[in-house]
Amino acid sequence: MDKYNPADIEAKWQQVWQEEGSFDVPNPEDPAAADRSSKSYVLEMLPYPSGTLHMGHVKNYTMGDVIARFRSRNGFSVFHPMGYDAFGLNTENVAIKTGIHPAELTRQNTGNINKQLHRLGVSIDWSRELATCDPEYYKWTQYFFIRFFERGLAYRKEAPVNWCPSCATVLANEQVVQGGCERCSTTVEQRNLAQWFFKITDYAERLLGDFSLLESWPERVITMQRNWIGRSEGAEVVFRVEELDLDIPVFTTRPDTLFGATFFLLAPEHELVGVITEGLDEAEAVADYVAQARQQSMVDRAMAEREKTGVFTGRYATNPVNGERIPIYVSDYVLMEYGTGAIMAVPAHDQRDFEFARKFGIEVRVVVSGEGAGQGDGESLEQAFEEDGVLVDSGRFDGKGNRAAGEEITAWLESEGKGKAAVSYRLRDWLLSRQRYWGAPIPMVYCDKCGIVPVPLEELPVLLPDVDDYAPRGQSPIATNEDFVNTACPQCGGPGRRETDTMDTFVDSSWYFLRYCDPHNDDAPFDKGVAEYWMPVDQYIGGVEHAVLHLMYARFFTKVLYDLGLVGFQEPFRNLFTQGMIHYRGAKMSKSKGNVINPDDHVERYGADTLRLYILFMGPPELDVEWQDQGIEGTFRFLGRVWRLAMEIIEKVGENNVTGYAHEGEAAQALVRKCHQTIAKVTNDVAERFRFNTAISAIMELVNDAYLAKDELFASKEGRGVLRFTAETVVKLLDPFAPHVCAELWQRLGNDRLWLEPWPKADEQFLEEESYELVLQVNGKLRDRVRVPASASKEDLLAVASGSDKVARYTEGKEVVKEIVVPGKLVNLVVK
């Protein structure tokens, strides 16, 4: 008997798949007329080519491959493409260090990943492979940028932005994690810079509302996006500055507390700070405070525990509900980026305002009275009362519930022209310009006469020029390339200067799933009809770390494309699965912790099939799991066991000995039944639940049963038929997980291409057992088990129960007060 030798087997089948293009799917001739019901777009998040794949990638692509292969064998036309998120800082930083051109590094890295994916046996349509750094790709990224610009969805403005001093570039809000840079953790600084933004805030409402269009997304991802968008309902209320002809609007979620406003606050960056203090004695102190506030980092400013600071402006505002004059202060706990940058302060009912008022000796006036802490006056209050209650000291709204009163007050203000209901979002616009080299150039030209002018669409792509030095200096390295920078204004033909910033790589990855549909199209980013045919992605798989980054950006992009009439759907990913991470030695794998496991080593030692199988067998795919060095040994042993079982059957049964299967005899019948039960379980686990770990364990059980029964079964003709059927079933079921060894065994069993073979179907008649083990309980405690025929009636079961000696031992001399009979399961006698 040949030994199980994964190296030979895997190379052999990978070559077949590559030469035959086994997983390539052509676009339909007439996409509009084509039947979409049998297509399935299976997609894993595309890799960033930073050298080699790590275990997280292996898990990601193996899971996707199992689903793709499973669906394919279930009759779906599976669309399973692959590409590379090839622009970006990692590559650029390596380029700076080594002096090798980023394009060359990318070529090496993508080539390497391509090889690794082939070695893992992932079933991909390689004819659609793409890299986002190819001009044929980023041409269309630039094209979208211009279309966004024309719609007013891409704009340039000067604003305080996040600056990472280590990466020497600005970052989007989503890329700042706990005050640090997402990539390098360096503390992010605030700088006032002119930058390009996408107006994602215009889509806040749709990004929230369209969750209803999704079929199956993890609840926590939706929650994370909800939190990130941070929608708050409330009111915009206008306060008038005394003596000046100035109205300042504020946003509040608590219009019910308006009568308790005892002061007014402006953010230090508020444009009216200078205006209202002009000519006053307080002007200097205010200016000092503002300057101080500006120097603070965003992290420091965002600390909730910090003591409140502020300064009086010398001006007063008029409260629109009661005409009261309240002092205007400037304080850094008011954020310019949220709401209107100004707030009304109600110290009795907002903890932050309360702290400020106590420090500055401002009146605390209770206007909502509630249970417990809500009793008492402002003087005795120890902290703000933020709960619901009844309004007091609020004019004609006294005695009303605060929630309802809030709505009435808002309506009243609206009729007076002093306010209106309003919604505010935490979400900020997406800052997409980067002062770095390795990205798609922003296709814009600055002209002294015409201003900002987009490059004409027919002149795209704006190619990324070569430079000598990629080191970041606060502006993109391409700014030093005069040939690139100097150009003619597309509008007036006069001298113009090109934009030298490049795009955030998240722009590139916001539409790649569309390009796969039509990757070689030179005339358009994609053919609308073809995209309509394949899209949306039926199953998207990736890491949860992209919950508010890639996944939200891609949703936004798709909605804009929908509005532009380029696609007919509003959500790109119908179903999302987020995989858990693989930990090693108690921590997530990272180079800095030195606990990285290289997949290549394991492929070399055990083969791709073993690695794939182990990674899925470790635990439920959505949970974080711990890599165990000895664990993989077990899966390798299992594949060896499968191999020996199949080979023994091939040798002893012969290729065409018995084609069907009979099931005379108890052992034969039991094994046939087990085969069908396993088919049913594996099918359900893979299709409905993505529970690959239990699917694999079910196959292991079948193999174990076959080992125990085989010596007896080899003796008879029926037995041999059953064994052949068992071997074929195991191979068919294991194929999505371990495709190479299964393809090989399938061939040795005398068949052809396994990946074209229909998925097996469980025969109902074998699923039902003829008898089962009935559990007998007394007062809910297990006392006996008895085998009973499946057809037994409730009465029969009761009779069995009372016939049991063990049960009798516990019911003796007691009164049976209740009999619970669950056919198929148990009988429970309740006694007193």
Next chain:
RNA sequence: GCCGAAGUGGCGGAACUGGCAGACGCACCGGACUCAAAAUCCGGCGGGGCUCACCCCUCGUGUGGGUUCGACUCCCACCUUCGGCACCA
């Protein structure tokens, strides 16, 4: 502080709709094969107790309560771990 997920043998995990807790795998122990070892095949493997190899009893799914004939599963409170948000008005 708010929101969410998770806590089961020595370990990873199973038990899908409340019904035999611990499937499957790892580790460990024993047996077969062998001159021997490895590999392989077979068996055992939560704790405690007993008239201790057979059988039987009892406790046991983070902690404390509750609902139920019956709870790993449902409800309440708490503890721990992980993740998200957090001076967002």
